[in-house]
Amino acid sequence: MKVNKIIDLRLMLSLMLIIGFASCSKKSGTGSGNSASRATGWDVSKAGRGKINASSDKKQKAGPGLVFVEGGTFTMGKVEDDVMHDWNNTPTQQHVQSFYMDETEVTNFMYLEYLDWLKKVFPPTEENYKNIYAGASPDTLVWRNRLGYNETMTNNYLRHPSYANYPVVGVNWIQAVEFSKWRTERVNESILEKNGYLKKNAKILDVTAEKNFDTETYLNSPTQTYGGDEKIVLKGAKGARKLTNLGKDNKAVAAKNVYAQRTTGILLPEYRLPTEAEWEYAAAADVGQREYNIYKGQKKYPWSGSYTRSGKRQSKGDQLANFKQGNGDYGGIAGWSDDGADITNAVKSYPANDFGLYDMAGNVAEWVLDVYRPIIDNEANDFNYFRGNNYTKNKIGKDGKIEVVTKDNIKYDTLSNGKVVARNFPGQIVQVPVDENETYLRQNFDKSNNINYRDGDKQSSKYFNLSDLGTDNKKGKEDKEMYNSPKHNVTTDSLGNMVRKYDKSNKRTTLINDNIRVYKGGSWRDRAYWLDPAQRRYFPQDMATDYIGFRCAMSRVGPKAEKRKSARNKR
Numbered sequence: 001m002k003v004n005k006i007i008d009l010r011l012m013l014s015l016m017l018i019i020g021f022a023s024c025s026k027k028s029g030t031g032s033g034n035s036a037s038r039a040t041g042w043d044v045s046k047a048g049r050g051k052i053n054a055s056s057d058k059k060q061k062a063g064p065g066l067v068f069v070e071g072g073t074f075t076m077g078k079v080e081d082d083v084m085h086d087w088n089n090t091p092t093q094q095h096v097q098s099f100y101m102d103e104t105e106v107t108n109f110m111y112l113e114y115l116d117w118l119k120k121v122f123p124p125t126e127e128n129y130k131n132i133y134a135g136a137s138p139d140t141l142v143w144r145n146r147l148g149y150n151e152t153m154t155n156n157y158l159r160h161p162s163y164a165n166y167p168v169v170g171v172n173w174i175q176a177v178e179f180s181k182w183r184t185e186r187v188n189e190s191i192l193e194k195n196g197y198l199k200k201n202a203k204i205l206d207v208t209a210e211k212n213f214d215t216e217t218y219l220n221s222p223t224q225t226y227g228g229d230e231k232i233v234l235k236g237a238k239g240a241r242k243l244t245n246l247g248k249d250n251k252a253v254a255a256k257n258v259y260a261q262r263t264t265g266i267l268l269p270e271y272r273l274p275t276e277a278e279w280e281y282a283a284a285a286d287v288g289q290r291e292y293n294i295y296k297g298q299k300k301y302p303w304s305g306s307y308t309r310s311g312k313r314q315s316k317g318d319q320l321a322n323f324k325q326g327n328g329d330y331g332g333i334a335g336w337s338d339d340g341a342d343i344t345n346a347v348k349s350y351p352a353n354d355f356g357l358y359d360m361a362g363n364v365a366e367w368v369l370d371v372y373r374p375i376i377d378n379e380a381n382d383f384n385y386f387r388g389n390n391y392t393k394n395k396i397g398k399d400g401k402i403e404v405v406t407k408d409n410i411k412y413d414t415l416s417n418g419k420v421v422a423r424n425f426p427g428q429i430v431q432v433p434v435d436e437n438e439t440y441l442r443q444n445f446d447k448s449n450n451i452n453y454r455d456g457d458k459q460s461s462k463y464f465n466l467s468d469l470g471t472d473n474k475k476g477k478e479d480k481e482m483y484n485s486p487k488h489n490v491t492t493d494s495l496g497n498m499v500r501k502y503d504k505s506n507k508r509t510t511l512i513n514d515n516i517r518v519y520k521g522g523s524w525r526d527r528a529y530w531l532d533p534a535q536r537r538y539f540p541q542d543m544a545t546d547y548i549g550f551r552c553a554m555s556r557v558g559p560k561a562e563k564r565k566s567a568r569n570k571r
Contacts, residue, residue, distance in 0.1 A: 111171070221401065
């Protein structure tokens, strides 16, 4: 009996302590459910005061198709050999913030969804939009070979159901970027619909070229979204439109902040291509051999060990990626296929790495966001390294409002290979380079285009003279550029015919320029040497191949980790 009384007394004391702590947290305003401001003590949850979300525990949710990659420090560019003698991956210490990445490469099925949407919203039969669908379509002729019969893939690979879950190819870097933008809008459009900010099924039934959704347009000027149709762009989330607030004189008071904002916390950051540092970090997945705060050894491939075959009992001897085993050997002999494929293979055909990402080696190589340069400049930056920043801002019209793209002011670019692509779509905000209003007296950037910073600009050239600092002497500029690459030109004559001018100059010294992008990872056409995550190559951003695909990434907002750190190699 005495033992039972002691236990009951301890339980009562424990309950009193819990209740006491809970009441203290409510009074102090530190509880996540409390709407009182810790700065002013005001109730910030009321609509009249901005309806600010004071909760501190609202975490970002992973977008469709994405998995979480916890960021950290790693050695970028570590390779065991350099048989190509490129000397372009010297090891550097880098830190990458946490982010999300596609579990698999973007598939034919996913890309066809994009093409079908474009065809419906921007009919190719209309003069203003005829180049949108064509500009987004993959180049299926990449499969052709002068001494090979590949017409079956040319005609079937993109659209035949048998290849639906195979990675899309024939997509250039520009097309991959545009797909990522489109994906952002469709995901956020669906989120707003589910939360009652957009009319249900408007994204299917009501969408047109002049009435569609763009995330940035919605955030900056909701009334211009969907062409300003108030029947589609709703005021307030679910249930918020039922009651009308009355003022002291019993007159209706217009509701404030009735549209979703960044402070609402439901919209996701943009889908985009991963940076080179992010891709390499995610592919290496050193987290799988972490012990406490140190990596035990280093990987040559996305999996542990120095071999391309599995050492596990259940799958011993199986290839762990889709690549070319040797000259004329893309998949082994009949009846005993080494990797189960001769060209690409369906995604998830091989084991995932320690981040849960599939095909980070083999199948297809992948575009990343960076402009290629031979050196990673870790002296200038070792945090979220990326070369290719080109800062822009929203264009403001004469009426003081943002300028939105329409069918009358849509712009098209003609690429060096003659392909015409849309620079922007109706419904998006027109972008212009940042100017002195944003750069004046700044220390972190001083111009819009930073692609050439410390590698390609005047200051980094051997021809730079300190006496030229601050001048704009363009005489002899072409001959004294750091990267003197071919300059192909495409123009249109007076009859509207396209004139292609191929640069035949014998004075060119390199293929590197500001339109060359990095691609990573080995492909079905590559030997095992290229499966090393640190290997890097480059290709023109407006050209496509049958062995380069892509996957999307998304930045992480909020805490670095989803779980508390754990000992040993537990994740």
